[in-house]
Amino acid sequence: MSAGGSLREVSRRAVQSRIARTAESLFAEKGFEETTVDEIAEAVGMSQRSFFRYFASKDEVVFDSLERLSEELAQRLAARPLEEPAWDSLRRSFDPVAERFADPEHRDHDAAIQRIIDRSPRLLSAYLGRLERLQRALTDALVARSVRRAERGQDVVVLRAMVGGACACLHAATVHAGADPEVFGPSLDRAMEALRPAEV
Amino acid sequence: MSAGGSLREVSRRAVQSRIARTAESLFAEKGFEETTVDEIAEAVGMSQRSFFRYFASKDEVVFDSLERLSEELAQRLAARPLEEPAWDSLRRSFDPVAERFADPEHRDHDAAIQRIIDRSPRLLSAYLGRLERLQRALTDALVARSVRRAERGQDVVVLRAMVGGACACLHAATVHAGADPEVFGPSLDRAMEALRPAEV
DNA sequence: CCGGAAGCGTCAGTGACTGTCAAACATTAC
DNA sequence: GTAATGTTTGACAGTCACTGACGCTTCCGG
Missing domain, CATH: 1.10.10.60 (Homeodomain-like)
Structure with a gap:
């Protein structure tokens, strides 16, 4: 290991x-x-x-770089302070994505990959499958955190839905921004502000 | 046509x-x-x-019935009253899903299909691809409604994210409920209550 | 120098899917 | 009733992703 x-x-x-x-x-x-x-x-x-x-x-080649980004996001989430609201932790764990948009080298590469994915329905499905795996990992992290905070009331379905909602924001911002880093950050923030859950 | x-x-x-x-x-x-x-x-x-x-x-066979359910959801959303908050409209347009859980005939069939999907990563990806298409349709409906309400401020990214969030709730409830109709409805409601956006 | 382990190419096979063609069938026109 | 027409089908051949088996080379420790 x-x-x-x-x-x-x-x-x-x-x-x-x-x-x-x-x-x-x-x-x-x-x-x-x-x-x-x-x-x-x-x-x-x-x-x-x-x-x-x-x-x-053949699919895996396309997701080669994305896979490592996913792992990074999950690690980020796990490293967030316990007292931070879950929604903010999720938002912060998405930071590496925004950073990649900022870096010209990565941006062009990622934009190229995204264009390839968008042109193939089959790849889009595969991509969503990866995203689903990421969501499972993020949910696990939130569940673990909830346990460590000794919260009894936390509802797995709600946590799962919250992660799904956050990833939906990420996806929506990605789709909407295309390759424009000026658009991505604000879009993500607007979306996540709008969907912020009341408490937790 | x-x-x-x-x-x-x-x-x-x-x-x-x-x-x-x-x-x-x-x-x-x-x-x-x-x-x-x-x-x-x-x-x-x-x-x-x-x-x-x-x-x-071969995939399409599995989604044969699901495809028509998707169409029904999109139609439902479009038929909802204009003055209803978008989030509630989304929740109501999911009613047919809950109804299928209630009907023993459909429930067993759908549960069997879901078991088939869950056992195959490839099918899961394909399923998520369908869900993505549903989201596009729902988003279009919300955009159209926003236009008909003559709202200027509505933000496509936010609408898109909202639909994604609602579908995430649907997905989370489906995964969590398995084939149990007693669990599905309440799970969906809890998840959607937790993720309800502030306004709109 | 010899042993095995690890990486590689070759070959053969399976299974999803597609294009083509000609026969079978039903539909309509006369 | 028959001919022309169009639709549906099976047979066949081909492509492409992917897998298993086998045998060759290379490299490394003893």
Whole structure:
């Protein structure tokens, strides 16, 4: 379980990044569905079989960077002070997303990925599946926090719905902002202010 | 565009229902991934090619009934009185879902479908994709209503987030309730009460 | 130098899906 | 009744994502 530091893990990640970068440029160029795994593998210079040794599916390549962002969000939430209202903790745990919008390097990359996703209904579904997993992780964090605060009354359904609502704000802001960092932050704040739950 | 009344449309729907019923029992029996389209087609008594003439994909069979429920929800929302707060309109447009939980016939069917979906990550993603489409429809309805109320201030992002929040409540209640109708209604109400936006 | 472990390519196979074509069938026109 | 017309179907072949098996190489500790 020791967090991925072993030499071999590192080189594995390097190869994955190389594949991801290559694939993304192909996807951006010709579209996701129109790009075959064979083409990606050839562009990288490996066999199709090896491609599937680094990614379990063609979809996963697209979410390579997103996956790590998700983990970061969940960790952020868990690290928030106990006394902070849950809704604010959720908002603050979304900060890394806003930061990525601010950084030109990440922004262009993320915008490209988002364009790829938006053009493929299948990828959009897969993306929402990831988001659902993120929501489970965030809900778990909120439940754990509620236990640590020794709250009895907290209702799992409400926590779950709250996380869903917060992620809906995130999603709405992302969709609405496109790649514009000036729009994203304010949109997210407006949405989350409007949906803020009364108490908790 | 005349809503599906033509003789041919009706018989088409009949065949689709027959396929769906057959497929669902196979899925429930052996699981979604483990059931091949060939098996479904043979059980129905048609070629694989014909199966794909009635459903664009294996996934679609599972969502056959859900799709019509979605349409009903969107229509309900559009039919709600203009002066009703948006959040209440959303809650009321979810009533058909609760009604289905109450009806034993539908409940068992829906519970079976939900079990099938829950067992397959791929189907879960597809399901979320449908939910996203529903959200778009609901958002459109709210936007149209906001226009008809001649409101200037309404913010698309906020409306979008509100719909997302409401659907998150619906989803949370569904997941939490399993097949228990006694749990679903109260869960949905608690979640939606907790997330109710301040105004609008 | 030898042993095994790890990474890789090749090959063969499955299953979802698509295009094409020709036969079967029903529909309507005459 | 028959011919023309259109719709529905099965058969066949092909693509693409993905998987399992096998055998080769490379690298590393003993």
